[in-house]
Structures are given as C-alpha cells and as structure tokens.
Amino acid sequence: MRRLFVLIALLCAAFGAAHAAEPRRKVIIDDEGFALMHLLLLEDRQVEVVGITTVSGNTWANRATAMVLRGLELSGHESVPVAQGATFPILNSEARTERWEALYGKLVWKGAFMKQWAEPTVQSTPDHHGPFDPVDLPWGNAKLKPLPEAAALFMIRTVRANPHQVTIMACGPLTNLALAQRLDPEFASLVKEVVVMGGSLNPQQVLDNTSAAQFAREFVNTPRREFNIRFDPEAASMFAHAPWPKVTFVPVDPSTATQLTPALVERLAKAARPPVAAMIRRMEPGFPMWDEIAAAVWLDPSLVTRQQRLWYDFDVQFGPGYGDMLTWYDAYRPGLDEGQADMVLTVDVAAMEARFAQALTAKP
Template sequence: MLPRLKALFALVAAALLAQSAHAAPEKRKVIIDDDGFGLMQVMLLSSPEVEVLGLTTVSGNAWANRNTAQALRGLEWIGRSDVPVVPGATFPLLNSEVATERWEQQHGPLVFKGAFMKRWVEDTQQAPPPYHGPFDAVDLPGGNPTTHPADEIAANFLIRMVHKYPGQITIVACGPMTNLALAQRLDPAFAGLARELVYMGGSLNPRQVLDNRAAADFAREFVNNPRREFNIRFDPEAASIMARAPWRKITMVPVDPSTATQLSPALIARLAKAARPGVDRFVKALAPGFPLWDEIAAAVWLDPALVKTQRRLWIDFDSQQGAGYGDTLSWDQAYHPGMGEQAQDVVLAIDVPGLETMLTRLVGK
C-alpha cells in the first residue's frame, strides 16, 4: 500500500502545482481619488487586470457633493454600482474662494478656478460654467443617482484600506490632493503603506502641440505661467504635504503630455462605436475638445510602455501666499533642498495613438 499512497500523493501534488501555475494572476488593487467621473474611471473599472476598491471624491472642478453624485451616477450608467463611492473633503486645507479672489486682485485672473468659477475671463468654446455653492442641493443634468455614497469619509477609507492591504494599493489621484493630505496627517504611516501614488497634477513647461482652437485655448495659460496647474493651485498646501509624504513610488503626470491629446469629435465617435452597452451612453455624453489629462495617468499605470519621455525629479509645490502660490517646484538630484520633497518619475510625453487604442479597447470590454 505504501508505494501506491506515495504515487497518489505525487499525483495530487502535481495537480496542485499545475493548477497554481495556471491560476489567474492577482488583480492590481487601486483606489481612484478624483473630483469628477470620466473616461479615466471607465478605463480602470473596465480593465480585467484591476480591482477598484473604491472611488473617493474631493472638491475641485465642482464641489464634493456634486462630484459624489456624478460618481454614483457614472457607476450606475456603466453597471458598476458594486464599487463604493466615499465622500471626501469639501474645502481645501487653507485656500478658499475669497482668498482666491483676493489673490486675483493682486496677481491677475486665473484661467480656471473649478468650484470657485463664475465666468470665463476670455471667450472660449466651452459654455460658461454653472456656479453652485458648496452645500447647494444637487440636481444633475440628465438625472440624479438612485444609489448612495458610503457612510465613511475619504481620508478614513484611504487609511483603512492601506492597513488592510499593506503594500498592495495604488492610489490614482486626478483632482486636488486634500484627501491624501488629510489621510497623511491623520496617520503618518499612510503613504508608506500604499504600493504607489500616480497623480495628475502640476506643470513644468507645456507647449501647444495640436493646431486647432480648442488646443490653443487650453495651452494659452502656460505661455506666461508654465508652472501653474489647477489641481495643485486649488489646494497648494495639500499638494505640498502629498509631495513630501514617504511614498514607496510616485509617478507624476503633469500637464505637459496632455497638450498632445484631445477628446476630439472623431475620437468620441470611435469610442462610441466600440463601447459596450451602458458605457456607450456615457461616451456619447462626453463634451469634446478637452485634453486627456486623467486618462494619461490611468494609461501609463496600466501600461508603462506608453511613456515616451520621463525624468526623475524631486518635486514640491509653492505654498507661500505670493504670485507663485501653487506653482510646481522641481529639482534634479544634486539641487533639491532636502526639505522632505520626494523623487518622482515625471511623465513628459506619451504614445498618443497607443493611448487612444487603449481607450477604444477598454470601453468595449
């Protein structure tokens, strides 16, 4: 009997090894921290390689309550209401609407102010932004969500998740950094427990690449202010806390690579044709003309081969209340001041056709 038992055990062991060899790889865990809901979320939610643990919302393009509602409705439209939406910070750490208006009186109007925006300074192709207060009732064009946000705040959710999955979670942040700063201040271990941070924000020296009116509109503010970008300018103190936190790895996607991209009518039509049911409704509602800011961040995380040019830089952001408030600060290794700023992989150019191909593939899954 003994030889037969040994043979049986050997067969079982071989079967288990074969099963393990062919087992599906573990999905990459991610939390999306953002001030809206767009193609970036659809990309990550559609990837078979990714497990989205939650969407955390923050004020930026609009107030947090509207962004939370948009995220809930977006998930409903694409059939992913299983993913929790966790409300985040309503106000920046120190910056405010009044402080921004006072700053503009001294230093000139900002091109875009997000939730603080009441009118465009110059004529533009985009419609005048609707103005809302931070606690106004939300009534979204096209209907409100029927689902509800999680009964938790974003900073606590972020902390809880990195402790539950230490070293496993990527945070993709494409809005102001308020939630991340709050989490870091509440728990100094927070950033170090994450696997990595990928964020869209900051600006080094972007230039107009595409030759059309929409591209010119978005590139014009960088001619005289190449270091200013909205996600950082909305909450510079939070951005500086984020940049100095001890992340294991940081990938920065500044404005620079986005000026070579555009959500053109032709691209929207291509995506709509490829989109699966539910996602097609979302795609058809997209406004054309915008650069693919957040989509670049998702794409280079999903496939780093899309990066054509990047630099290793030490990054911080100006939190002094002067003309450069919110501007991006950068140094090569030999020159950074050693005040806690961290080394970051800064994406400067990407494979644009590759990005568009990835978008088309993911909306169709």
C-alpha cells in the same frame, strides 16, 4: 474534428485559468467627478477598482459624489464603494482666490470657484454652485448612497487591509491624501504607489487651432501653474513630504498634444458596452485628456516616450507663484524631505488612444 474542438476547449480553459491566477491590480480613484478615466479603469479586465473617493476641485465634493454614484449606476458598477472627501481645501478659499486674482491676474480655470471664462472659448461655461447646494443631475439622480465614512478614513482602512497592494489614482486636488497622511503617519508607506495628475513643468503650446491649444495658452506665461495643485497648494506640499514608496506625476506637459475629439468619442463608444457607450457619447469634446493620460500610463508604462526623475515640492507662499510646482535635479535639491517622482513629459498619443479602446472592449 471532435479532437480539434476538445483541443480548443482545453486551450481556452488553460488560458482562462492562467489569467484567473493573475491578481487584478487594485486601485482607489480619487477625483472630483466621473469621466472617461473612471470608465477606462472600471472596464479594464486587469484592474480592480476597490473604491472611489471624491474631493472638491472642478466641482464641490457633494456634486462630485452624486456624479460618481450616478455614473456607477449607469455603467453597471454599483458594487464599487464611494466615500465623499474634503469639501474645502486645507487653506485656500474662493475669497482668497479672488483676492489673489486682484493682485496677480486672472486664472484660466478655477473649478468650483469658477463663474466665467477670462476670454471667449469653445468650452461651455460651468454652472456656479455653493458647496452645500442640493444636487440635481441632468442625467438623473442616483439611488446609490456613499459610505458613511470620510474619504481619508476609507483610504486608510482600505490600504491597511491591503498593505503594499493599492495604487491611488489621484486626479484631483490632493486634499484627501494629505488628510489621510496626517491622520495615519504610516498611511503613505503602506500604499503601493500613487499616480498624480497634477503639476506643470514646461508644457509647449500646440501650434494649431484646436481647443486643446486654448488651454495651452495658460502655460506660455505661467509654465509652472496647474489647477489641481493651485486649488489646494498646502495639501500638495504636504503630499510632497510624505514617504510614498513610488510616485508618478503626469503634469499637464503631455496633455497639450491630446484632445477628446468627436471622432475619438465615437471610436471609444463603438468599443464599449452599450450603457458605457451611451455615457461616452454624452461627454463634452474639446478638452485635453489630462486624467486619461494618468490612467493610461499606469495601465501601460510603455506609452511613456519621455520622462524625468526629479525632486519636487510646491510654492505655498501667498504671492504670484502660489501653487507653482518646484523641481530640482539631485545636486540642487534643498534636502528638506521634498518628494521624488517620475515626471511624464510625453506619451505615444496614437498608442494611448488604442489602449483606451482596448480597455473599453466589452467584458465576456
């Protein structure tokens, strides 16, 4: 029996040493808040989140920063550095958005510019804030402070210290990445890869009465419009013309088959550590899992069931297609240094949800 225990101990030590020798995958999360996607990457044993940067999008950058800092405190990841990013898009603004709507029709979601839904929905109406309004979070305010450094500068410094090792998980508007590339023309070439949640090709409406289908209605008449890009089209186009070694786009196409249901919330909460579980249970269900798909396909590319490799750019003309995604096959591209990326079209939803639970399993 003693020999058996010794053998088990040796096997465990060898297994631990083998995994210790595998370097964790470095990632910077660039987003406009703190959500399930952050927890998936922070909790995964194979990932090292080397920093979180914030940007205005769903909410203003100062509010997003406060949410990230509090989320790190509550989840026990206080050592992760946080850098606040761009408050305003490169050119777009709330006034320009309202003028655009008067000319071309209502947007479904406007993020920080949002005051009300265009039609009744089951989702709550977000509070409207100004870009510099003080932040008072309902789940408490953080004692942690952000770095005294702009997000674009933090990205440049971190990538230069770890050339060709850092992935950027960009799940908000691309303002920070555009600014970083403008400040440092070598920045993009030193990044390992970028995973972008943004853009839209031809998402199909889910034919049921789930709340995810309510978001899918947006794409019936405007199949190329998506919020992260529409909030800052100029930054997105600047991103498209930068020399990234590898880009993966997760457009909204696969999201219409997903939903953060109450049952999934409870399943993931049961898999997580108690403080993380409490955070998950506070999340509002009923939304498609946009950012979570981006994290999932980076963690496990085998979850992708269909993708296309396309050339891409974005419409920056202030007309009805402002912010729309433009794509081409090889023979039709304009050849103006537009970007090339793998576009994720569908994913294995059941396997993805199981991968979420695996990522959230309590660490030893």
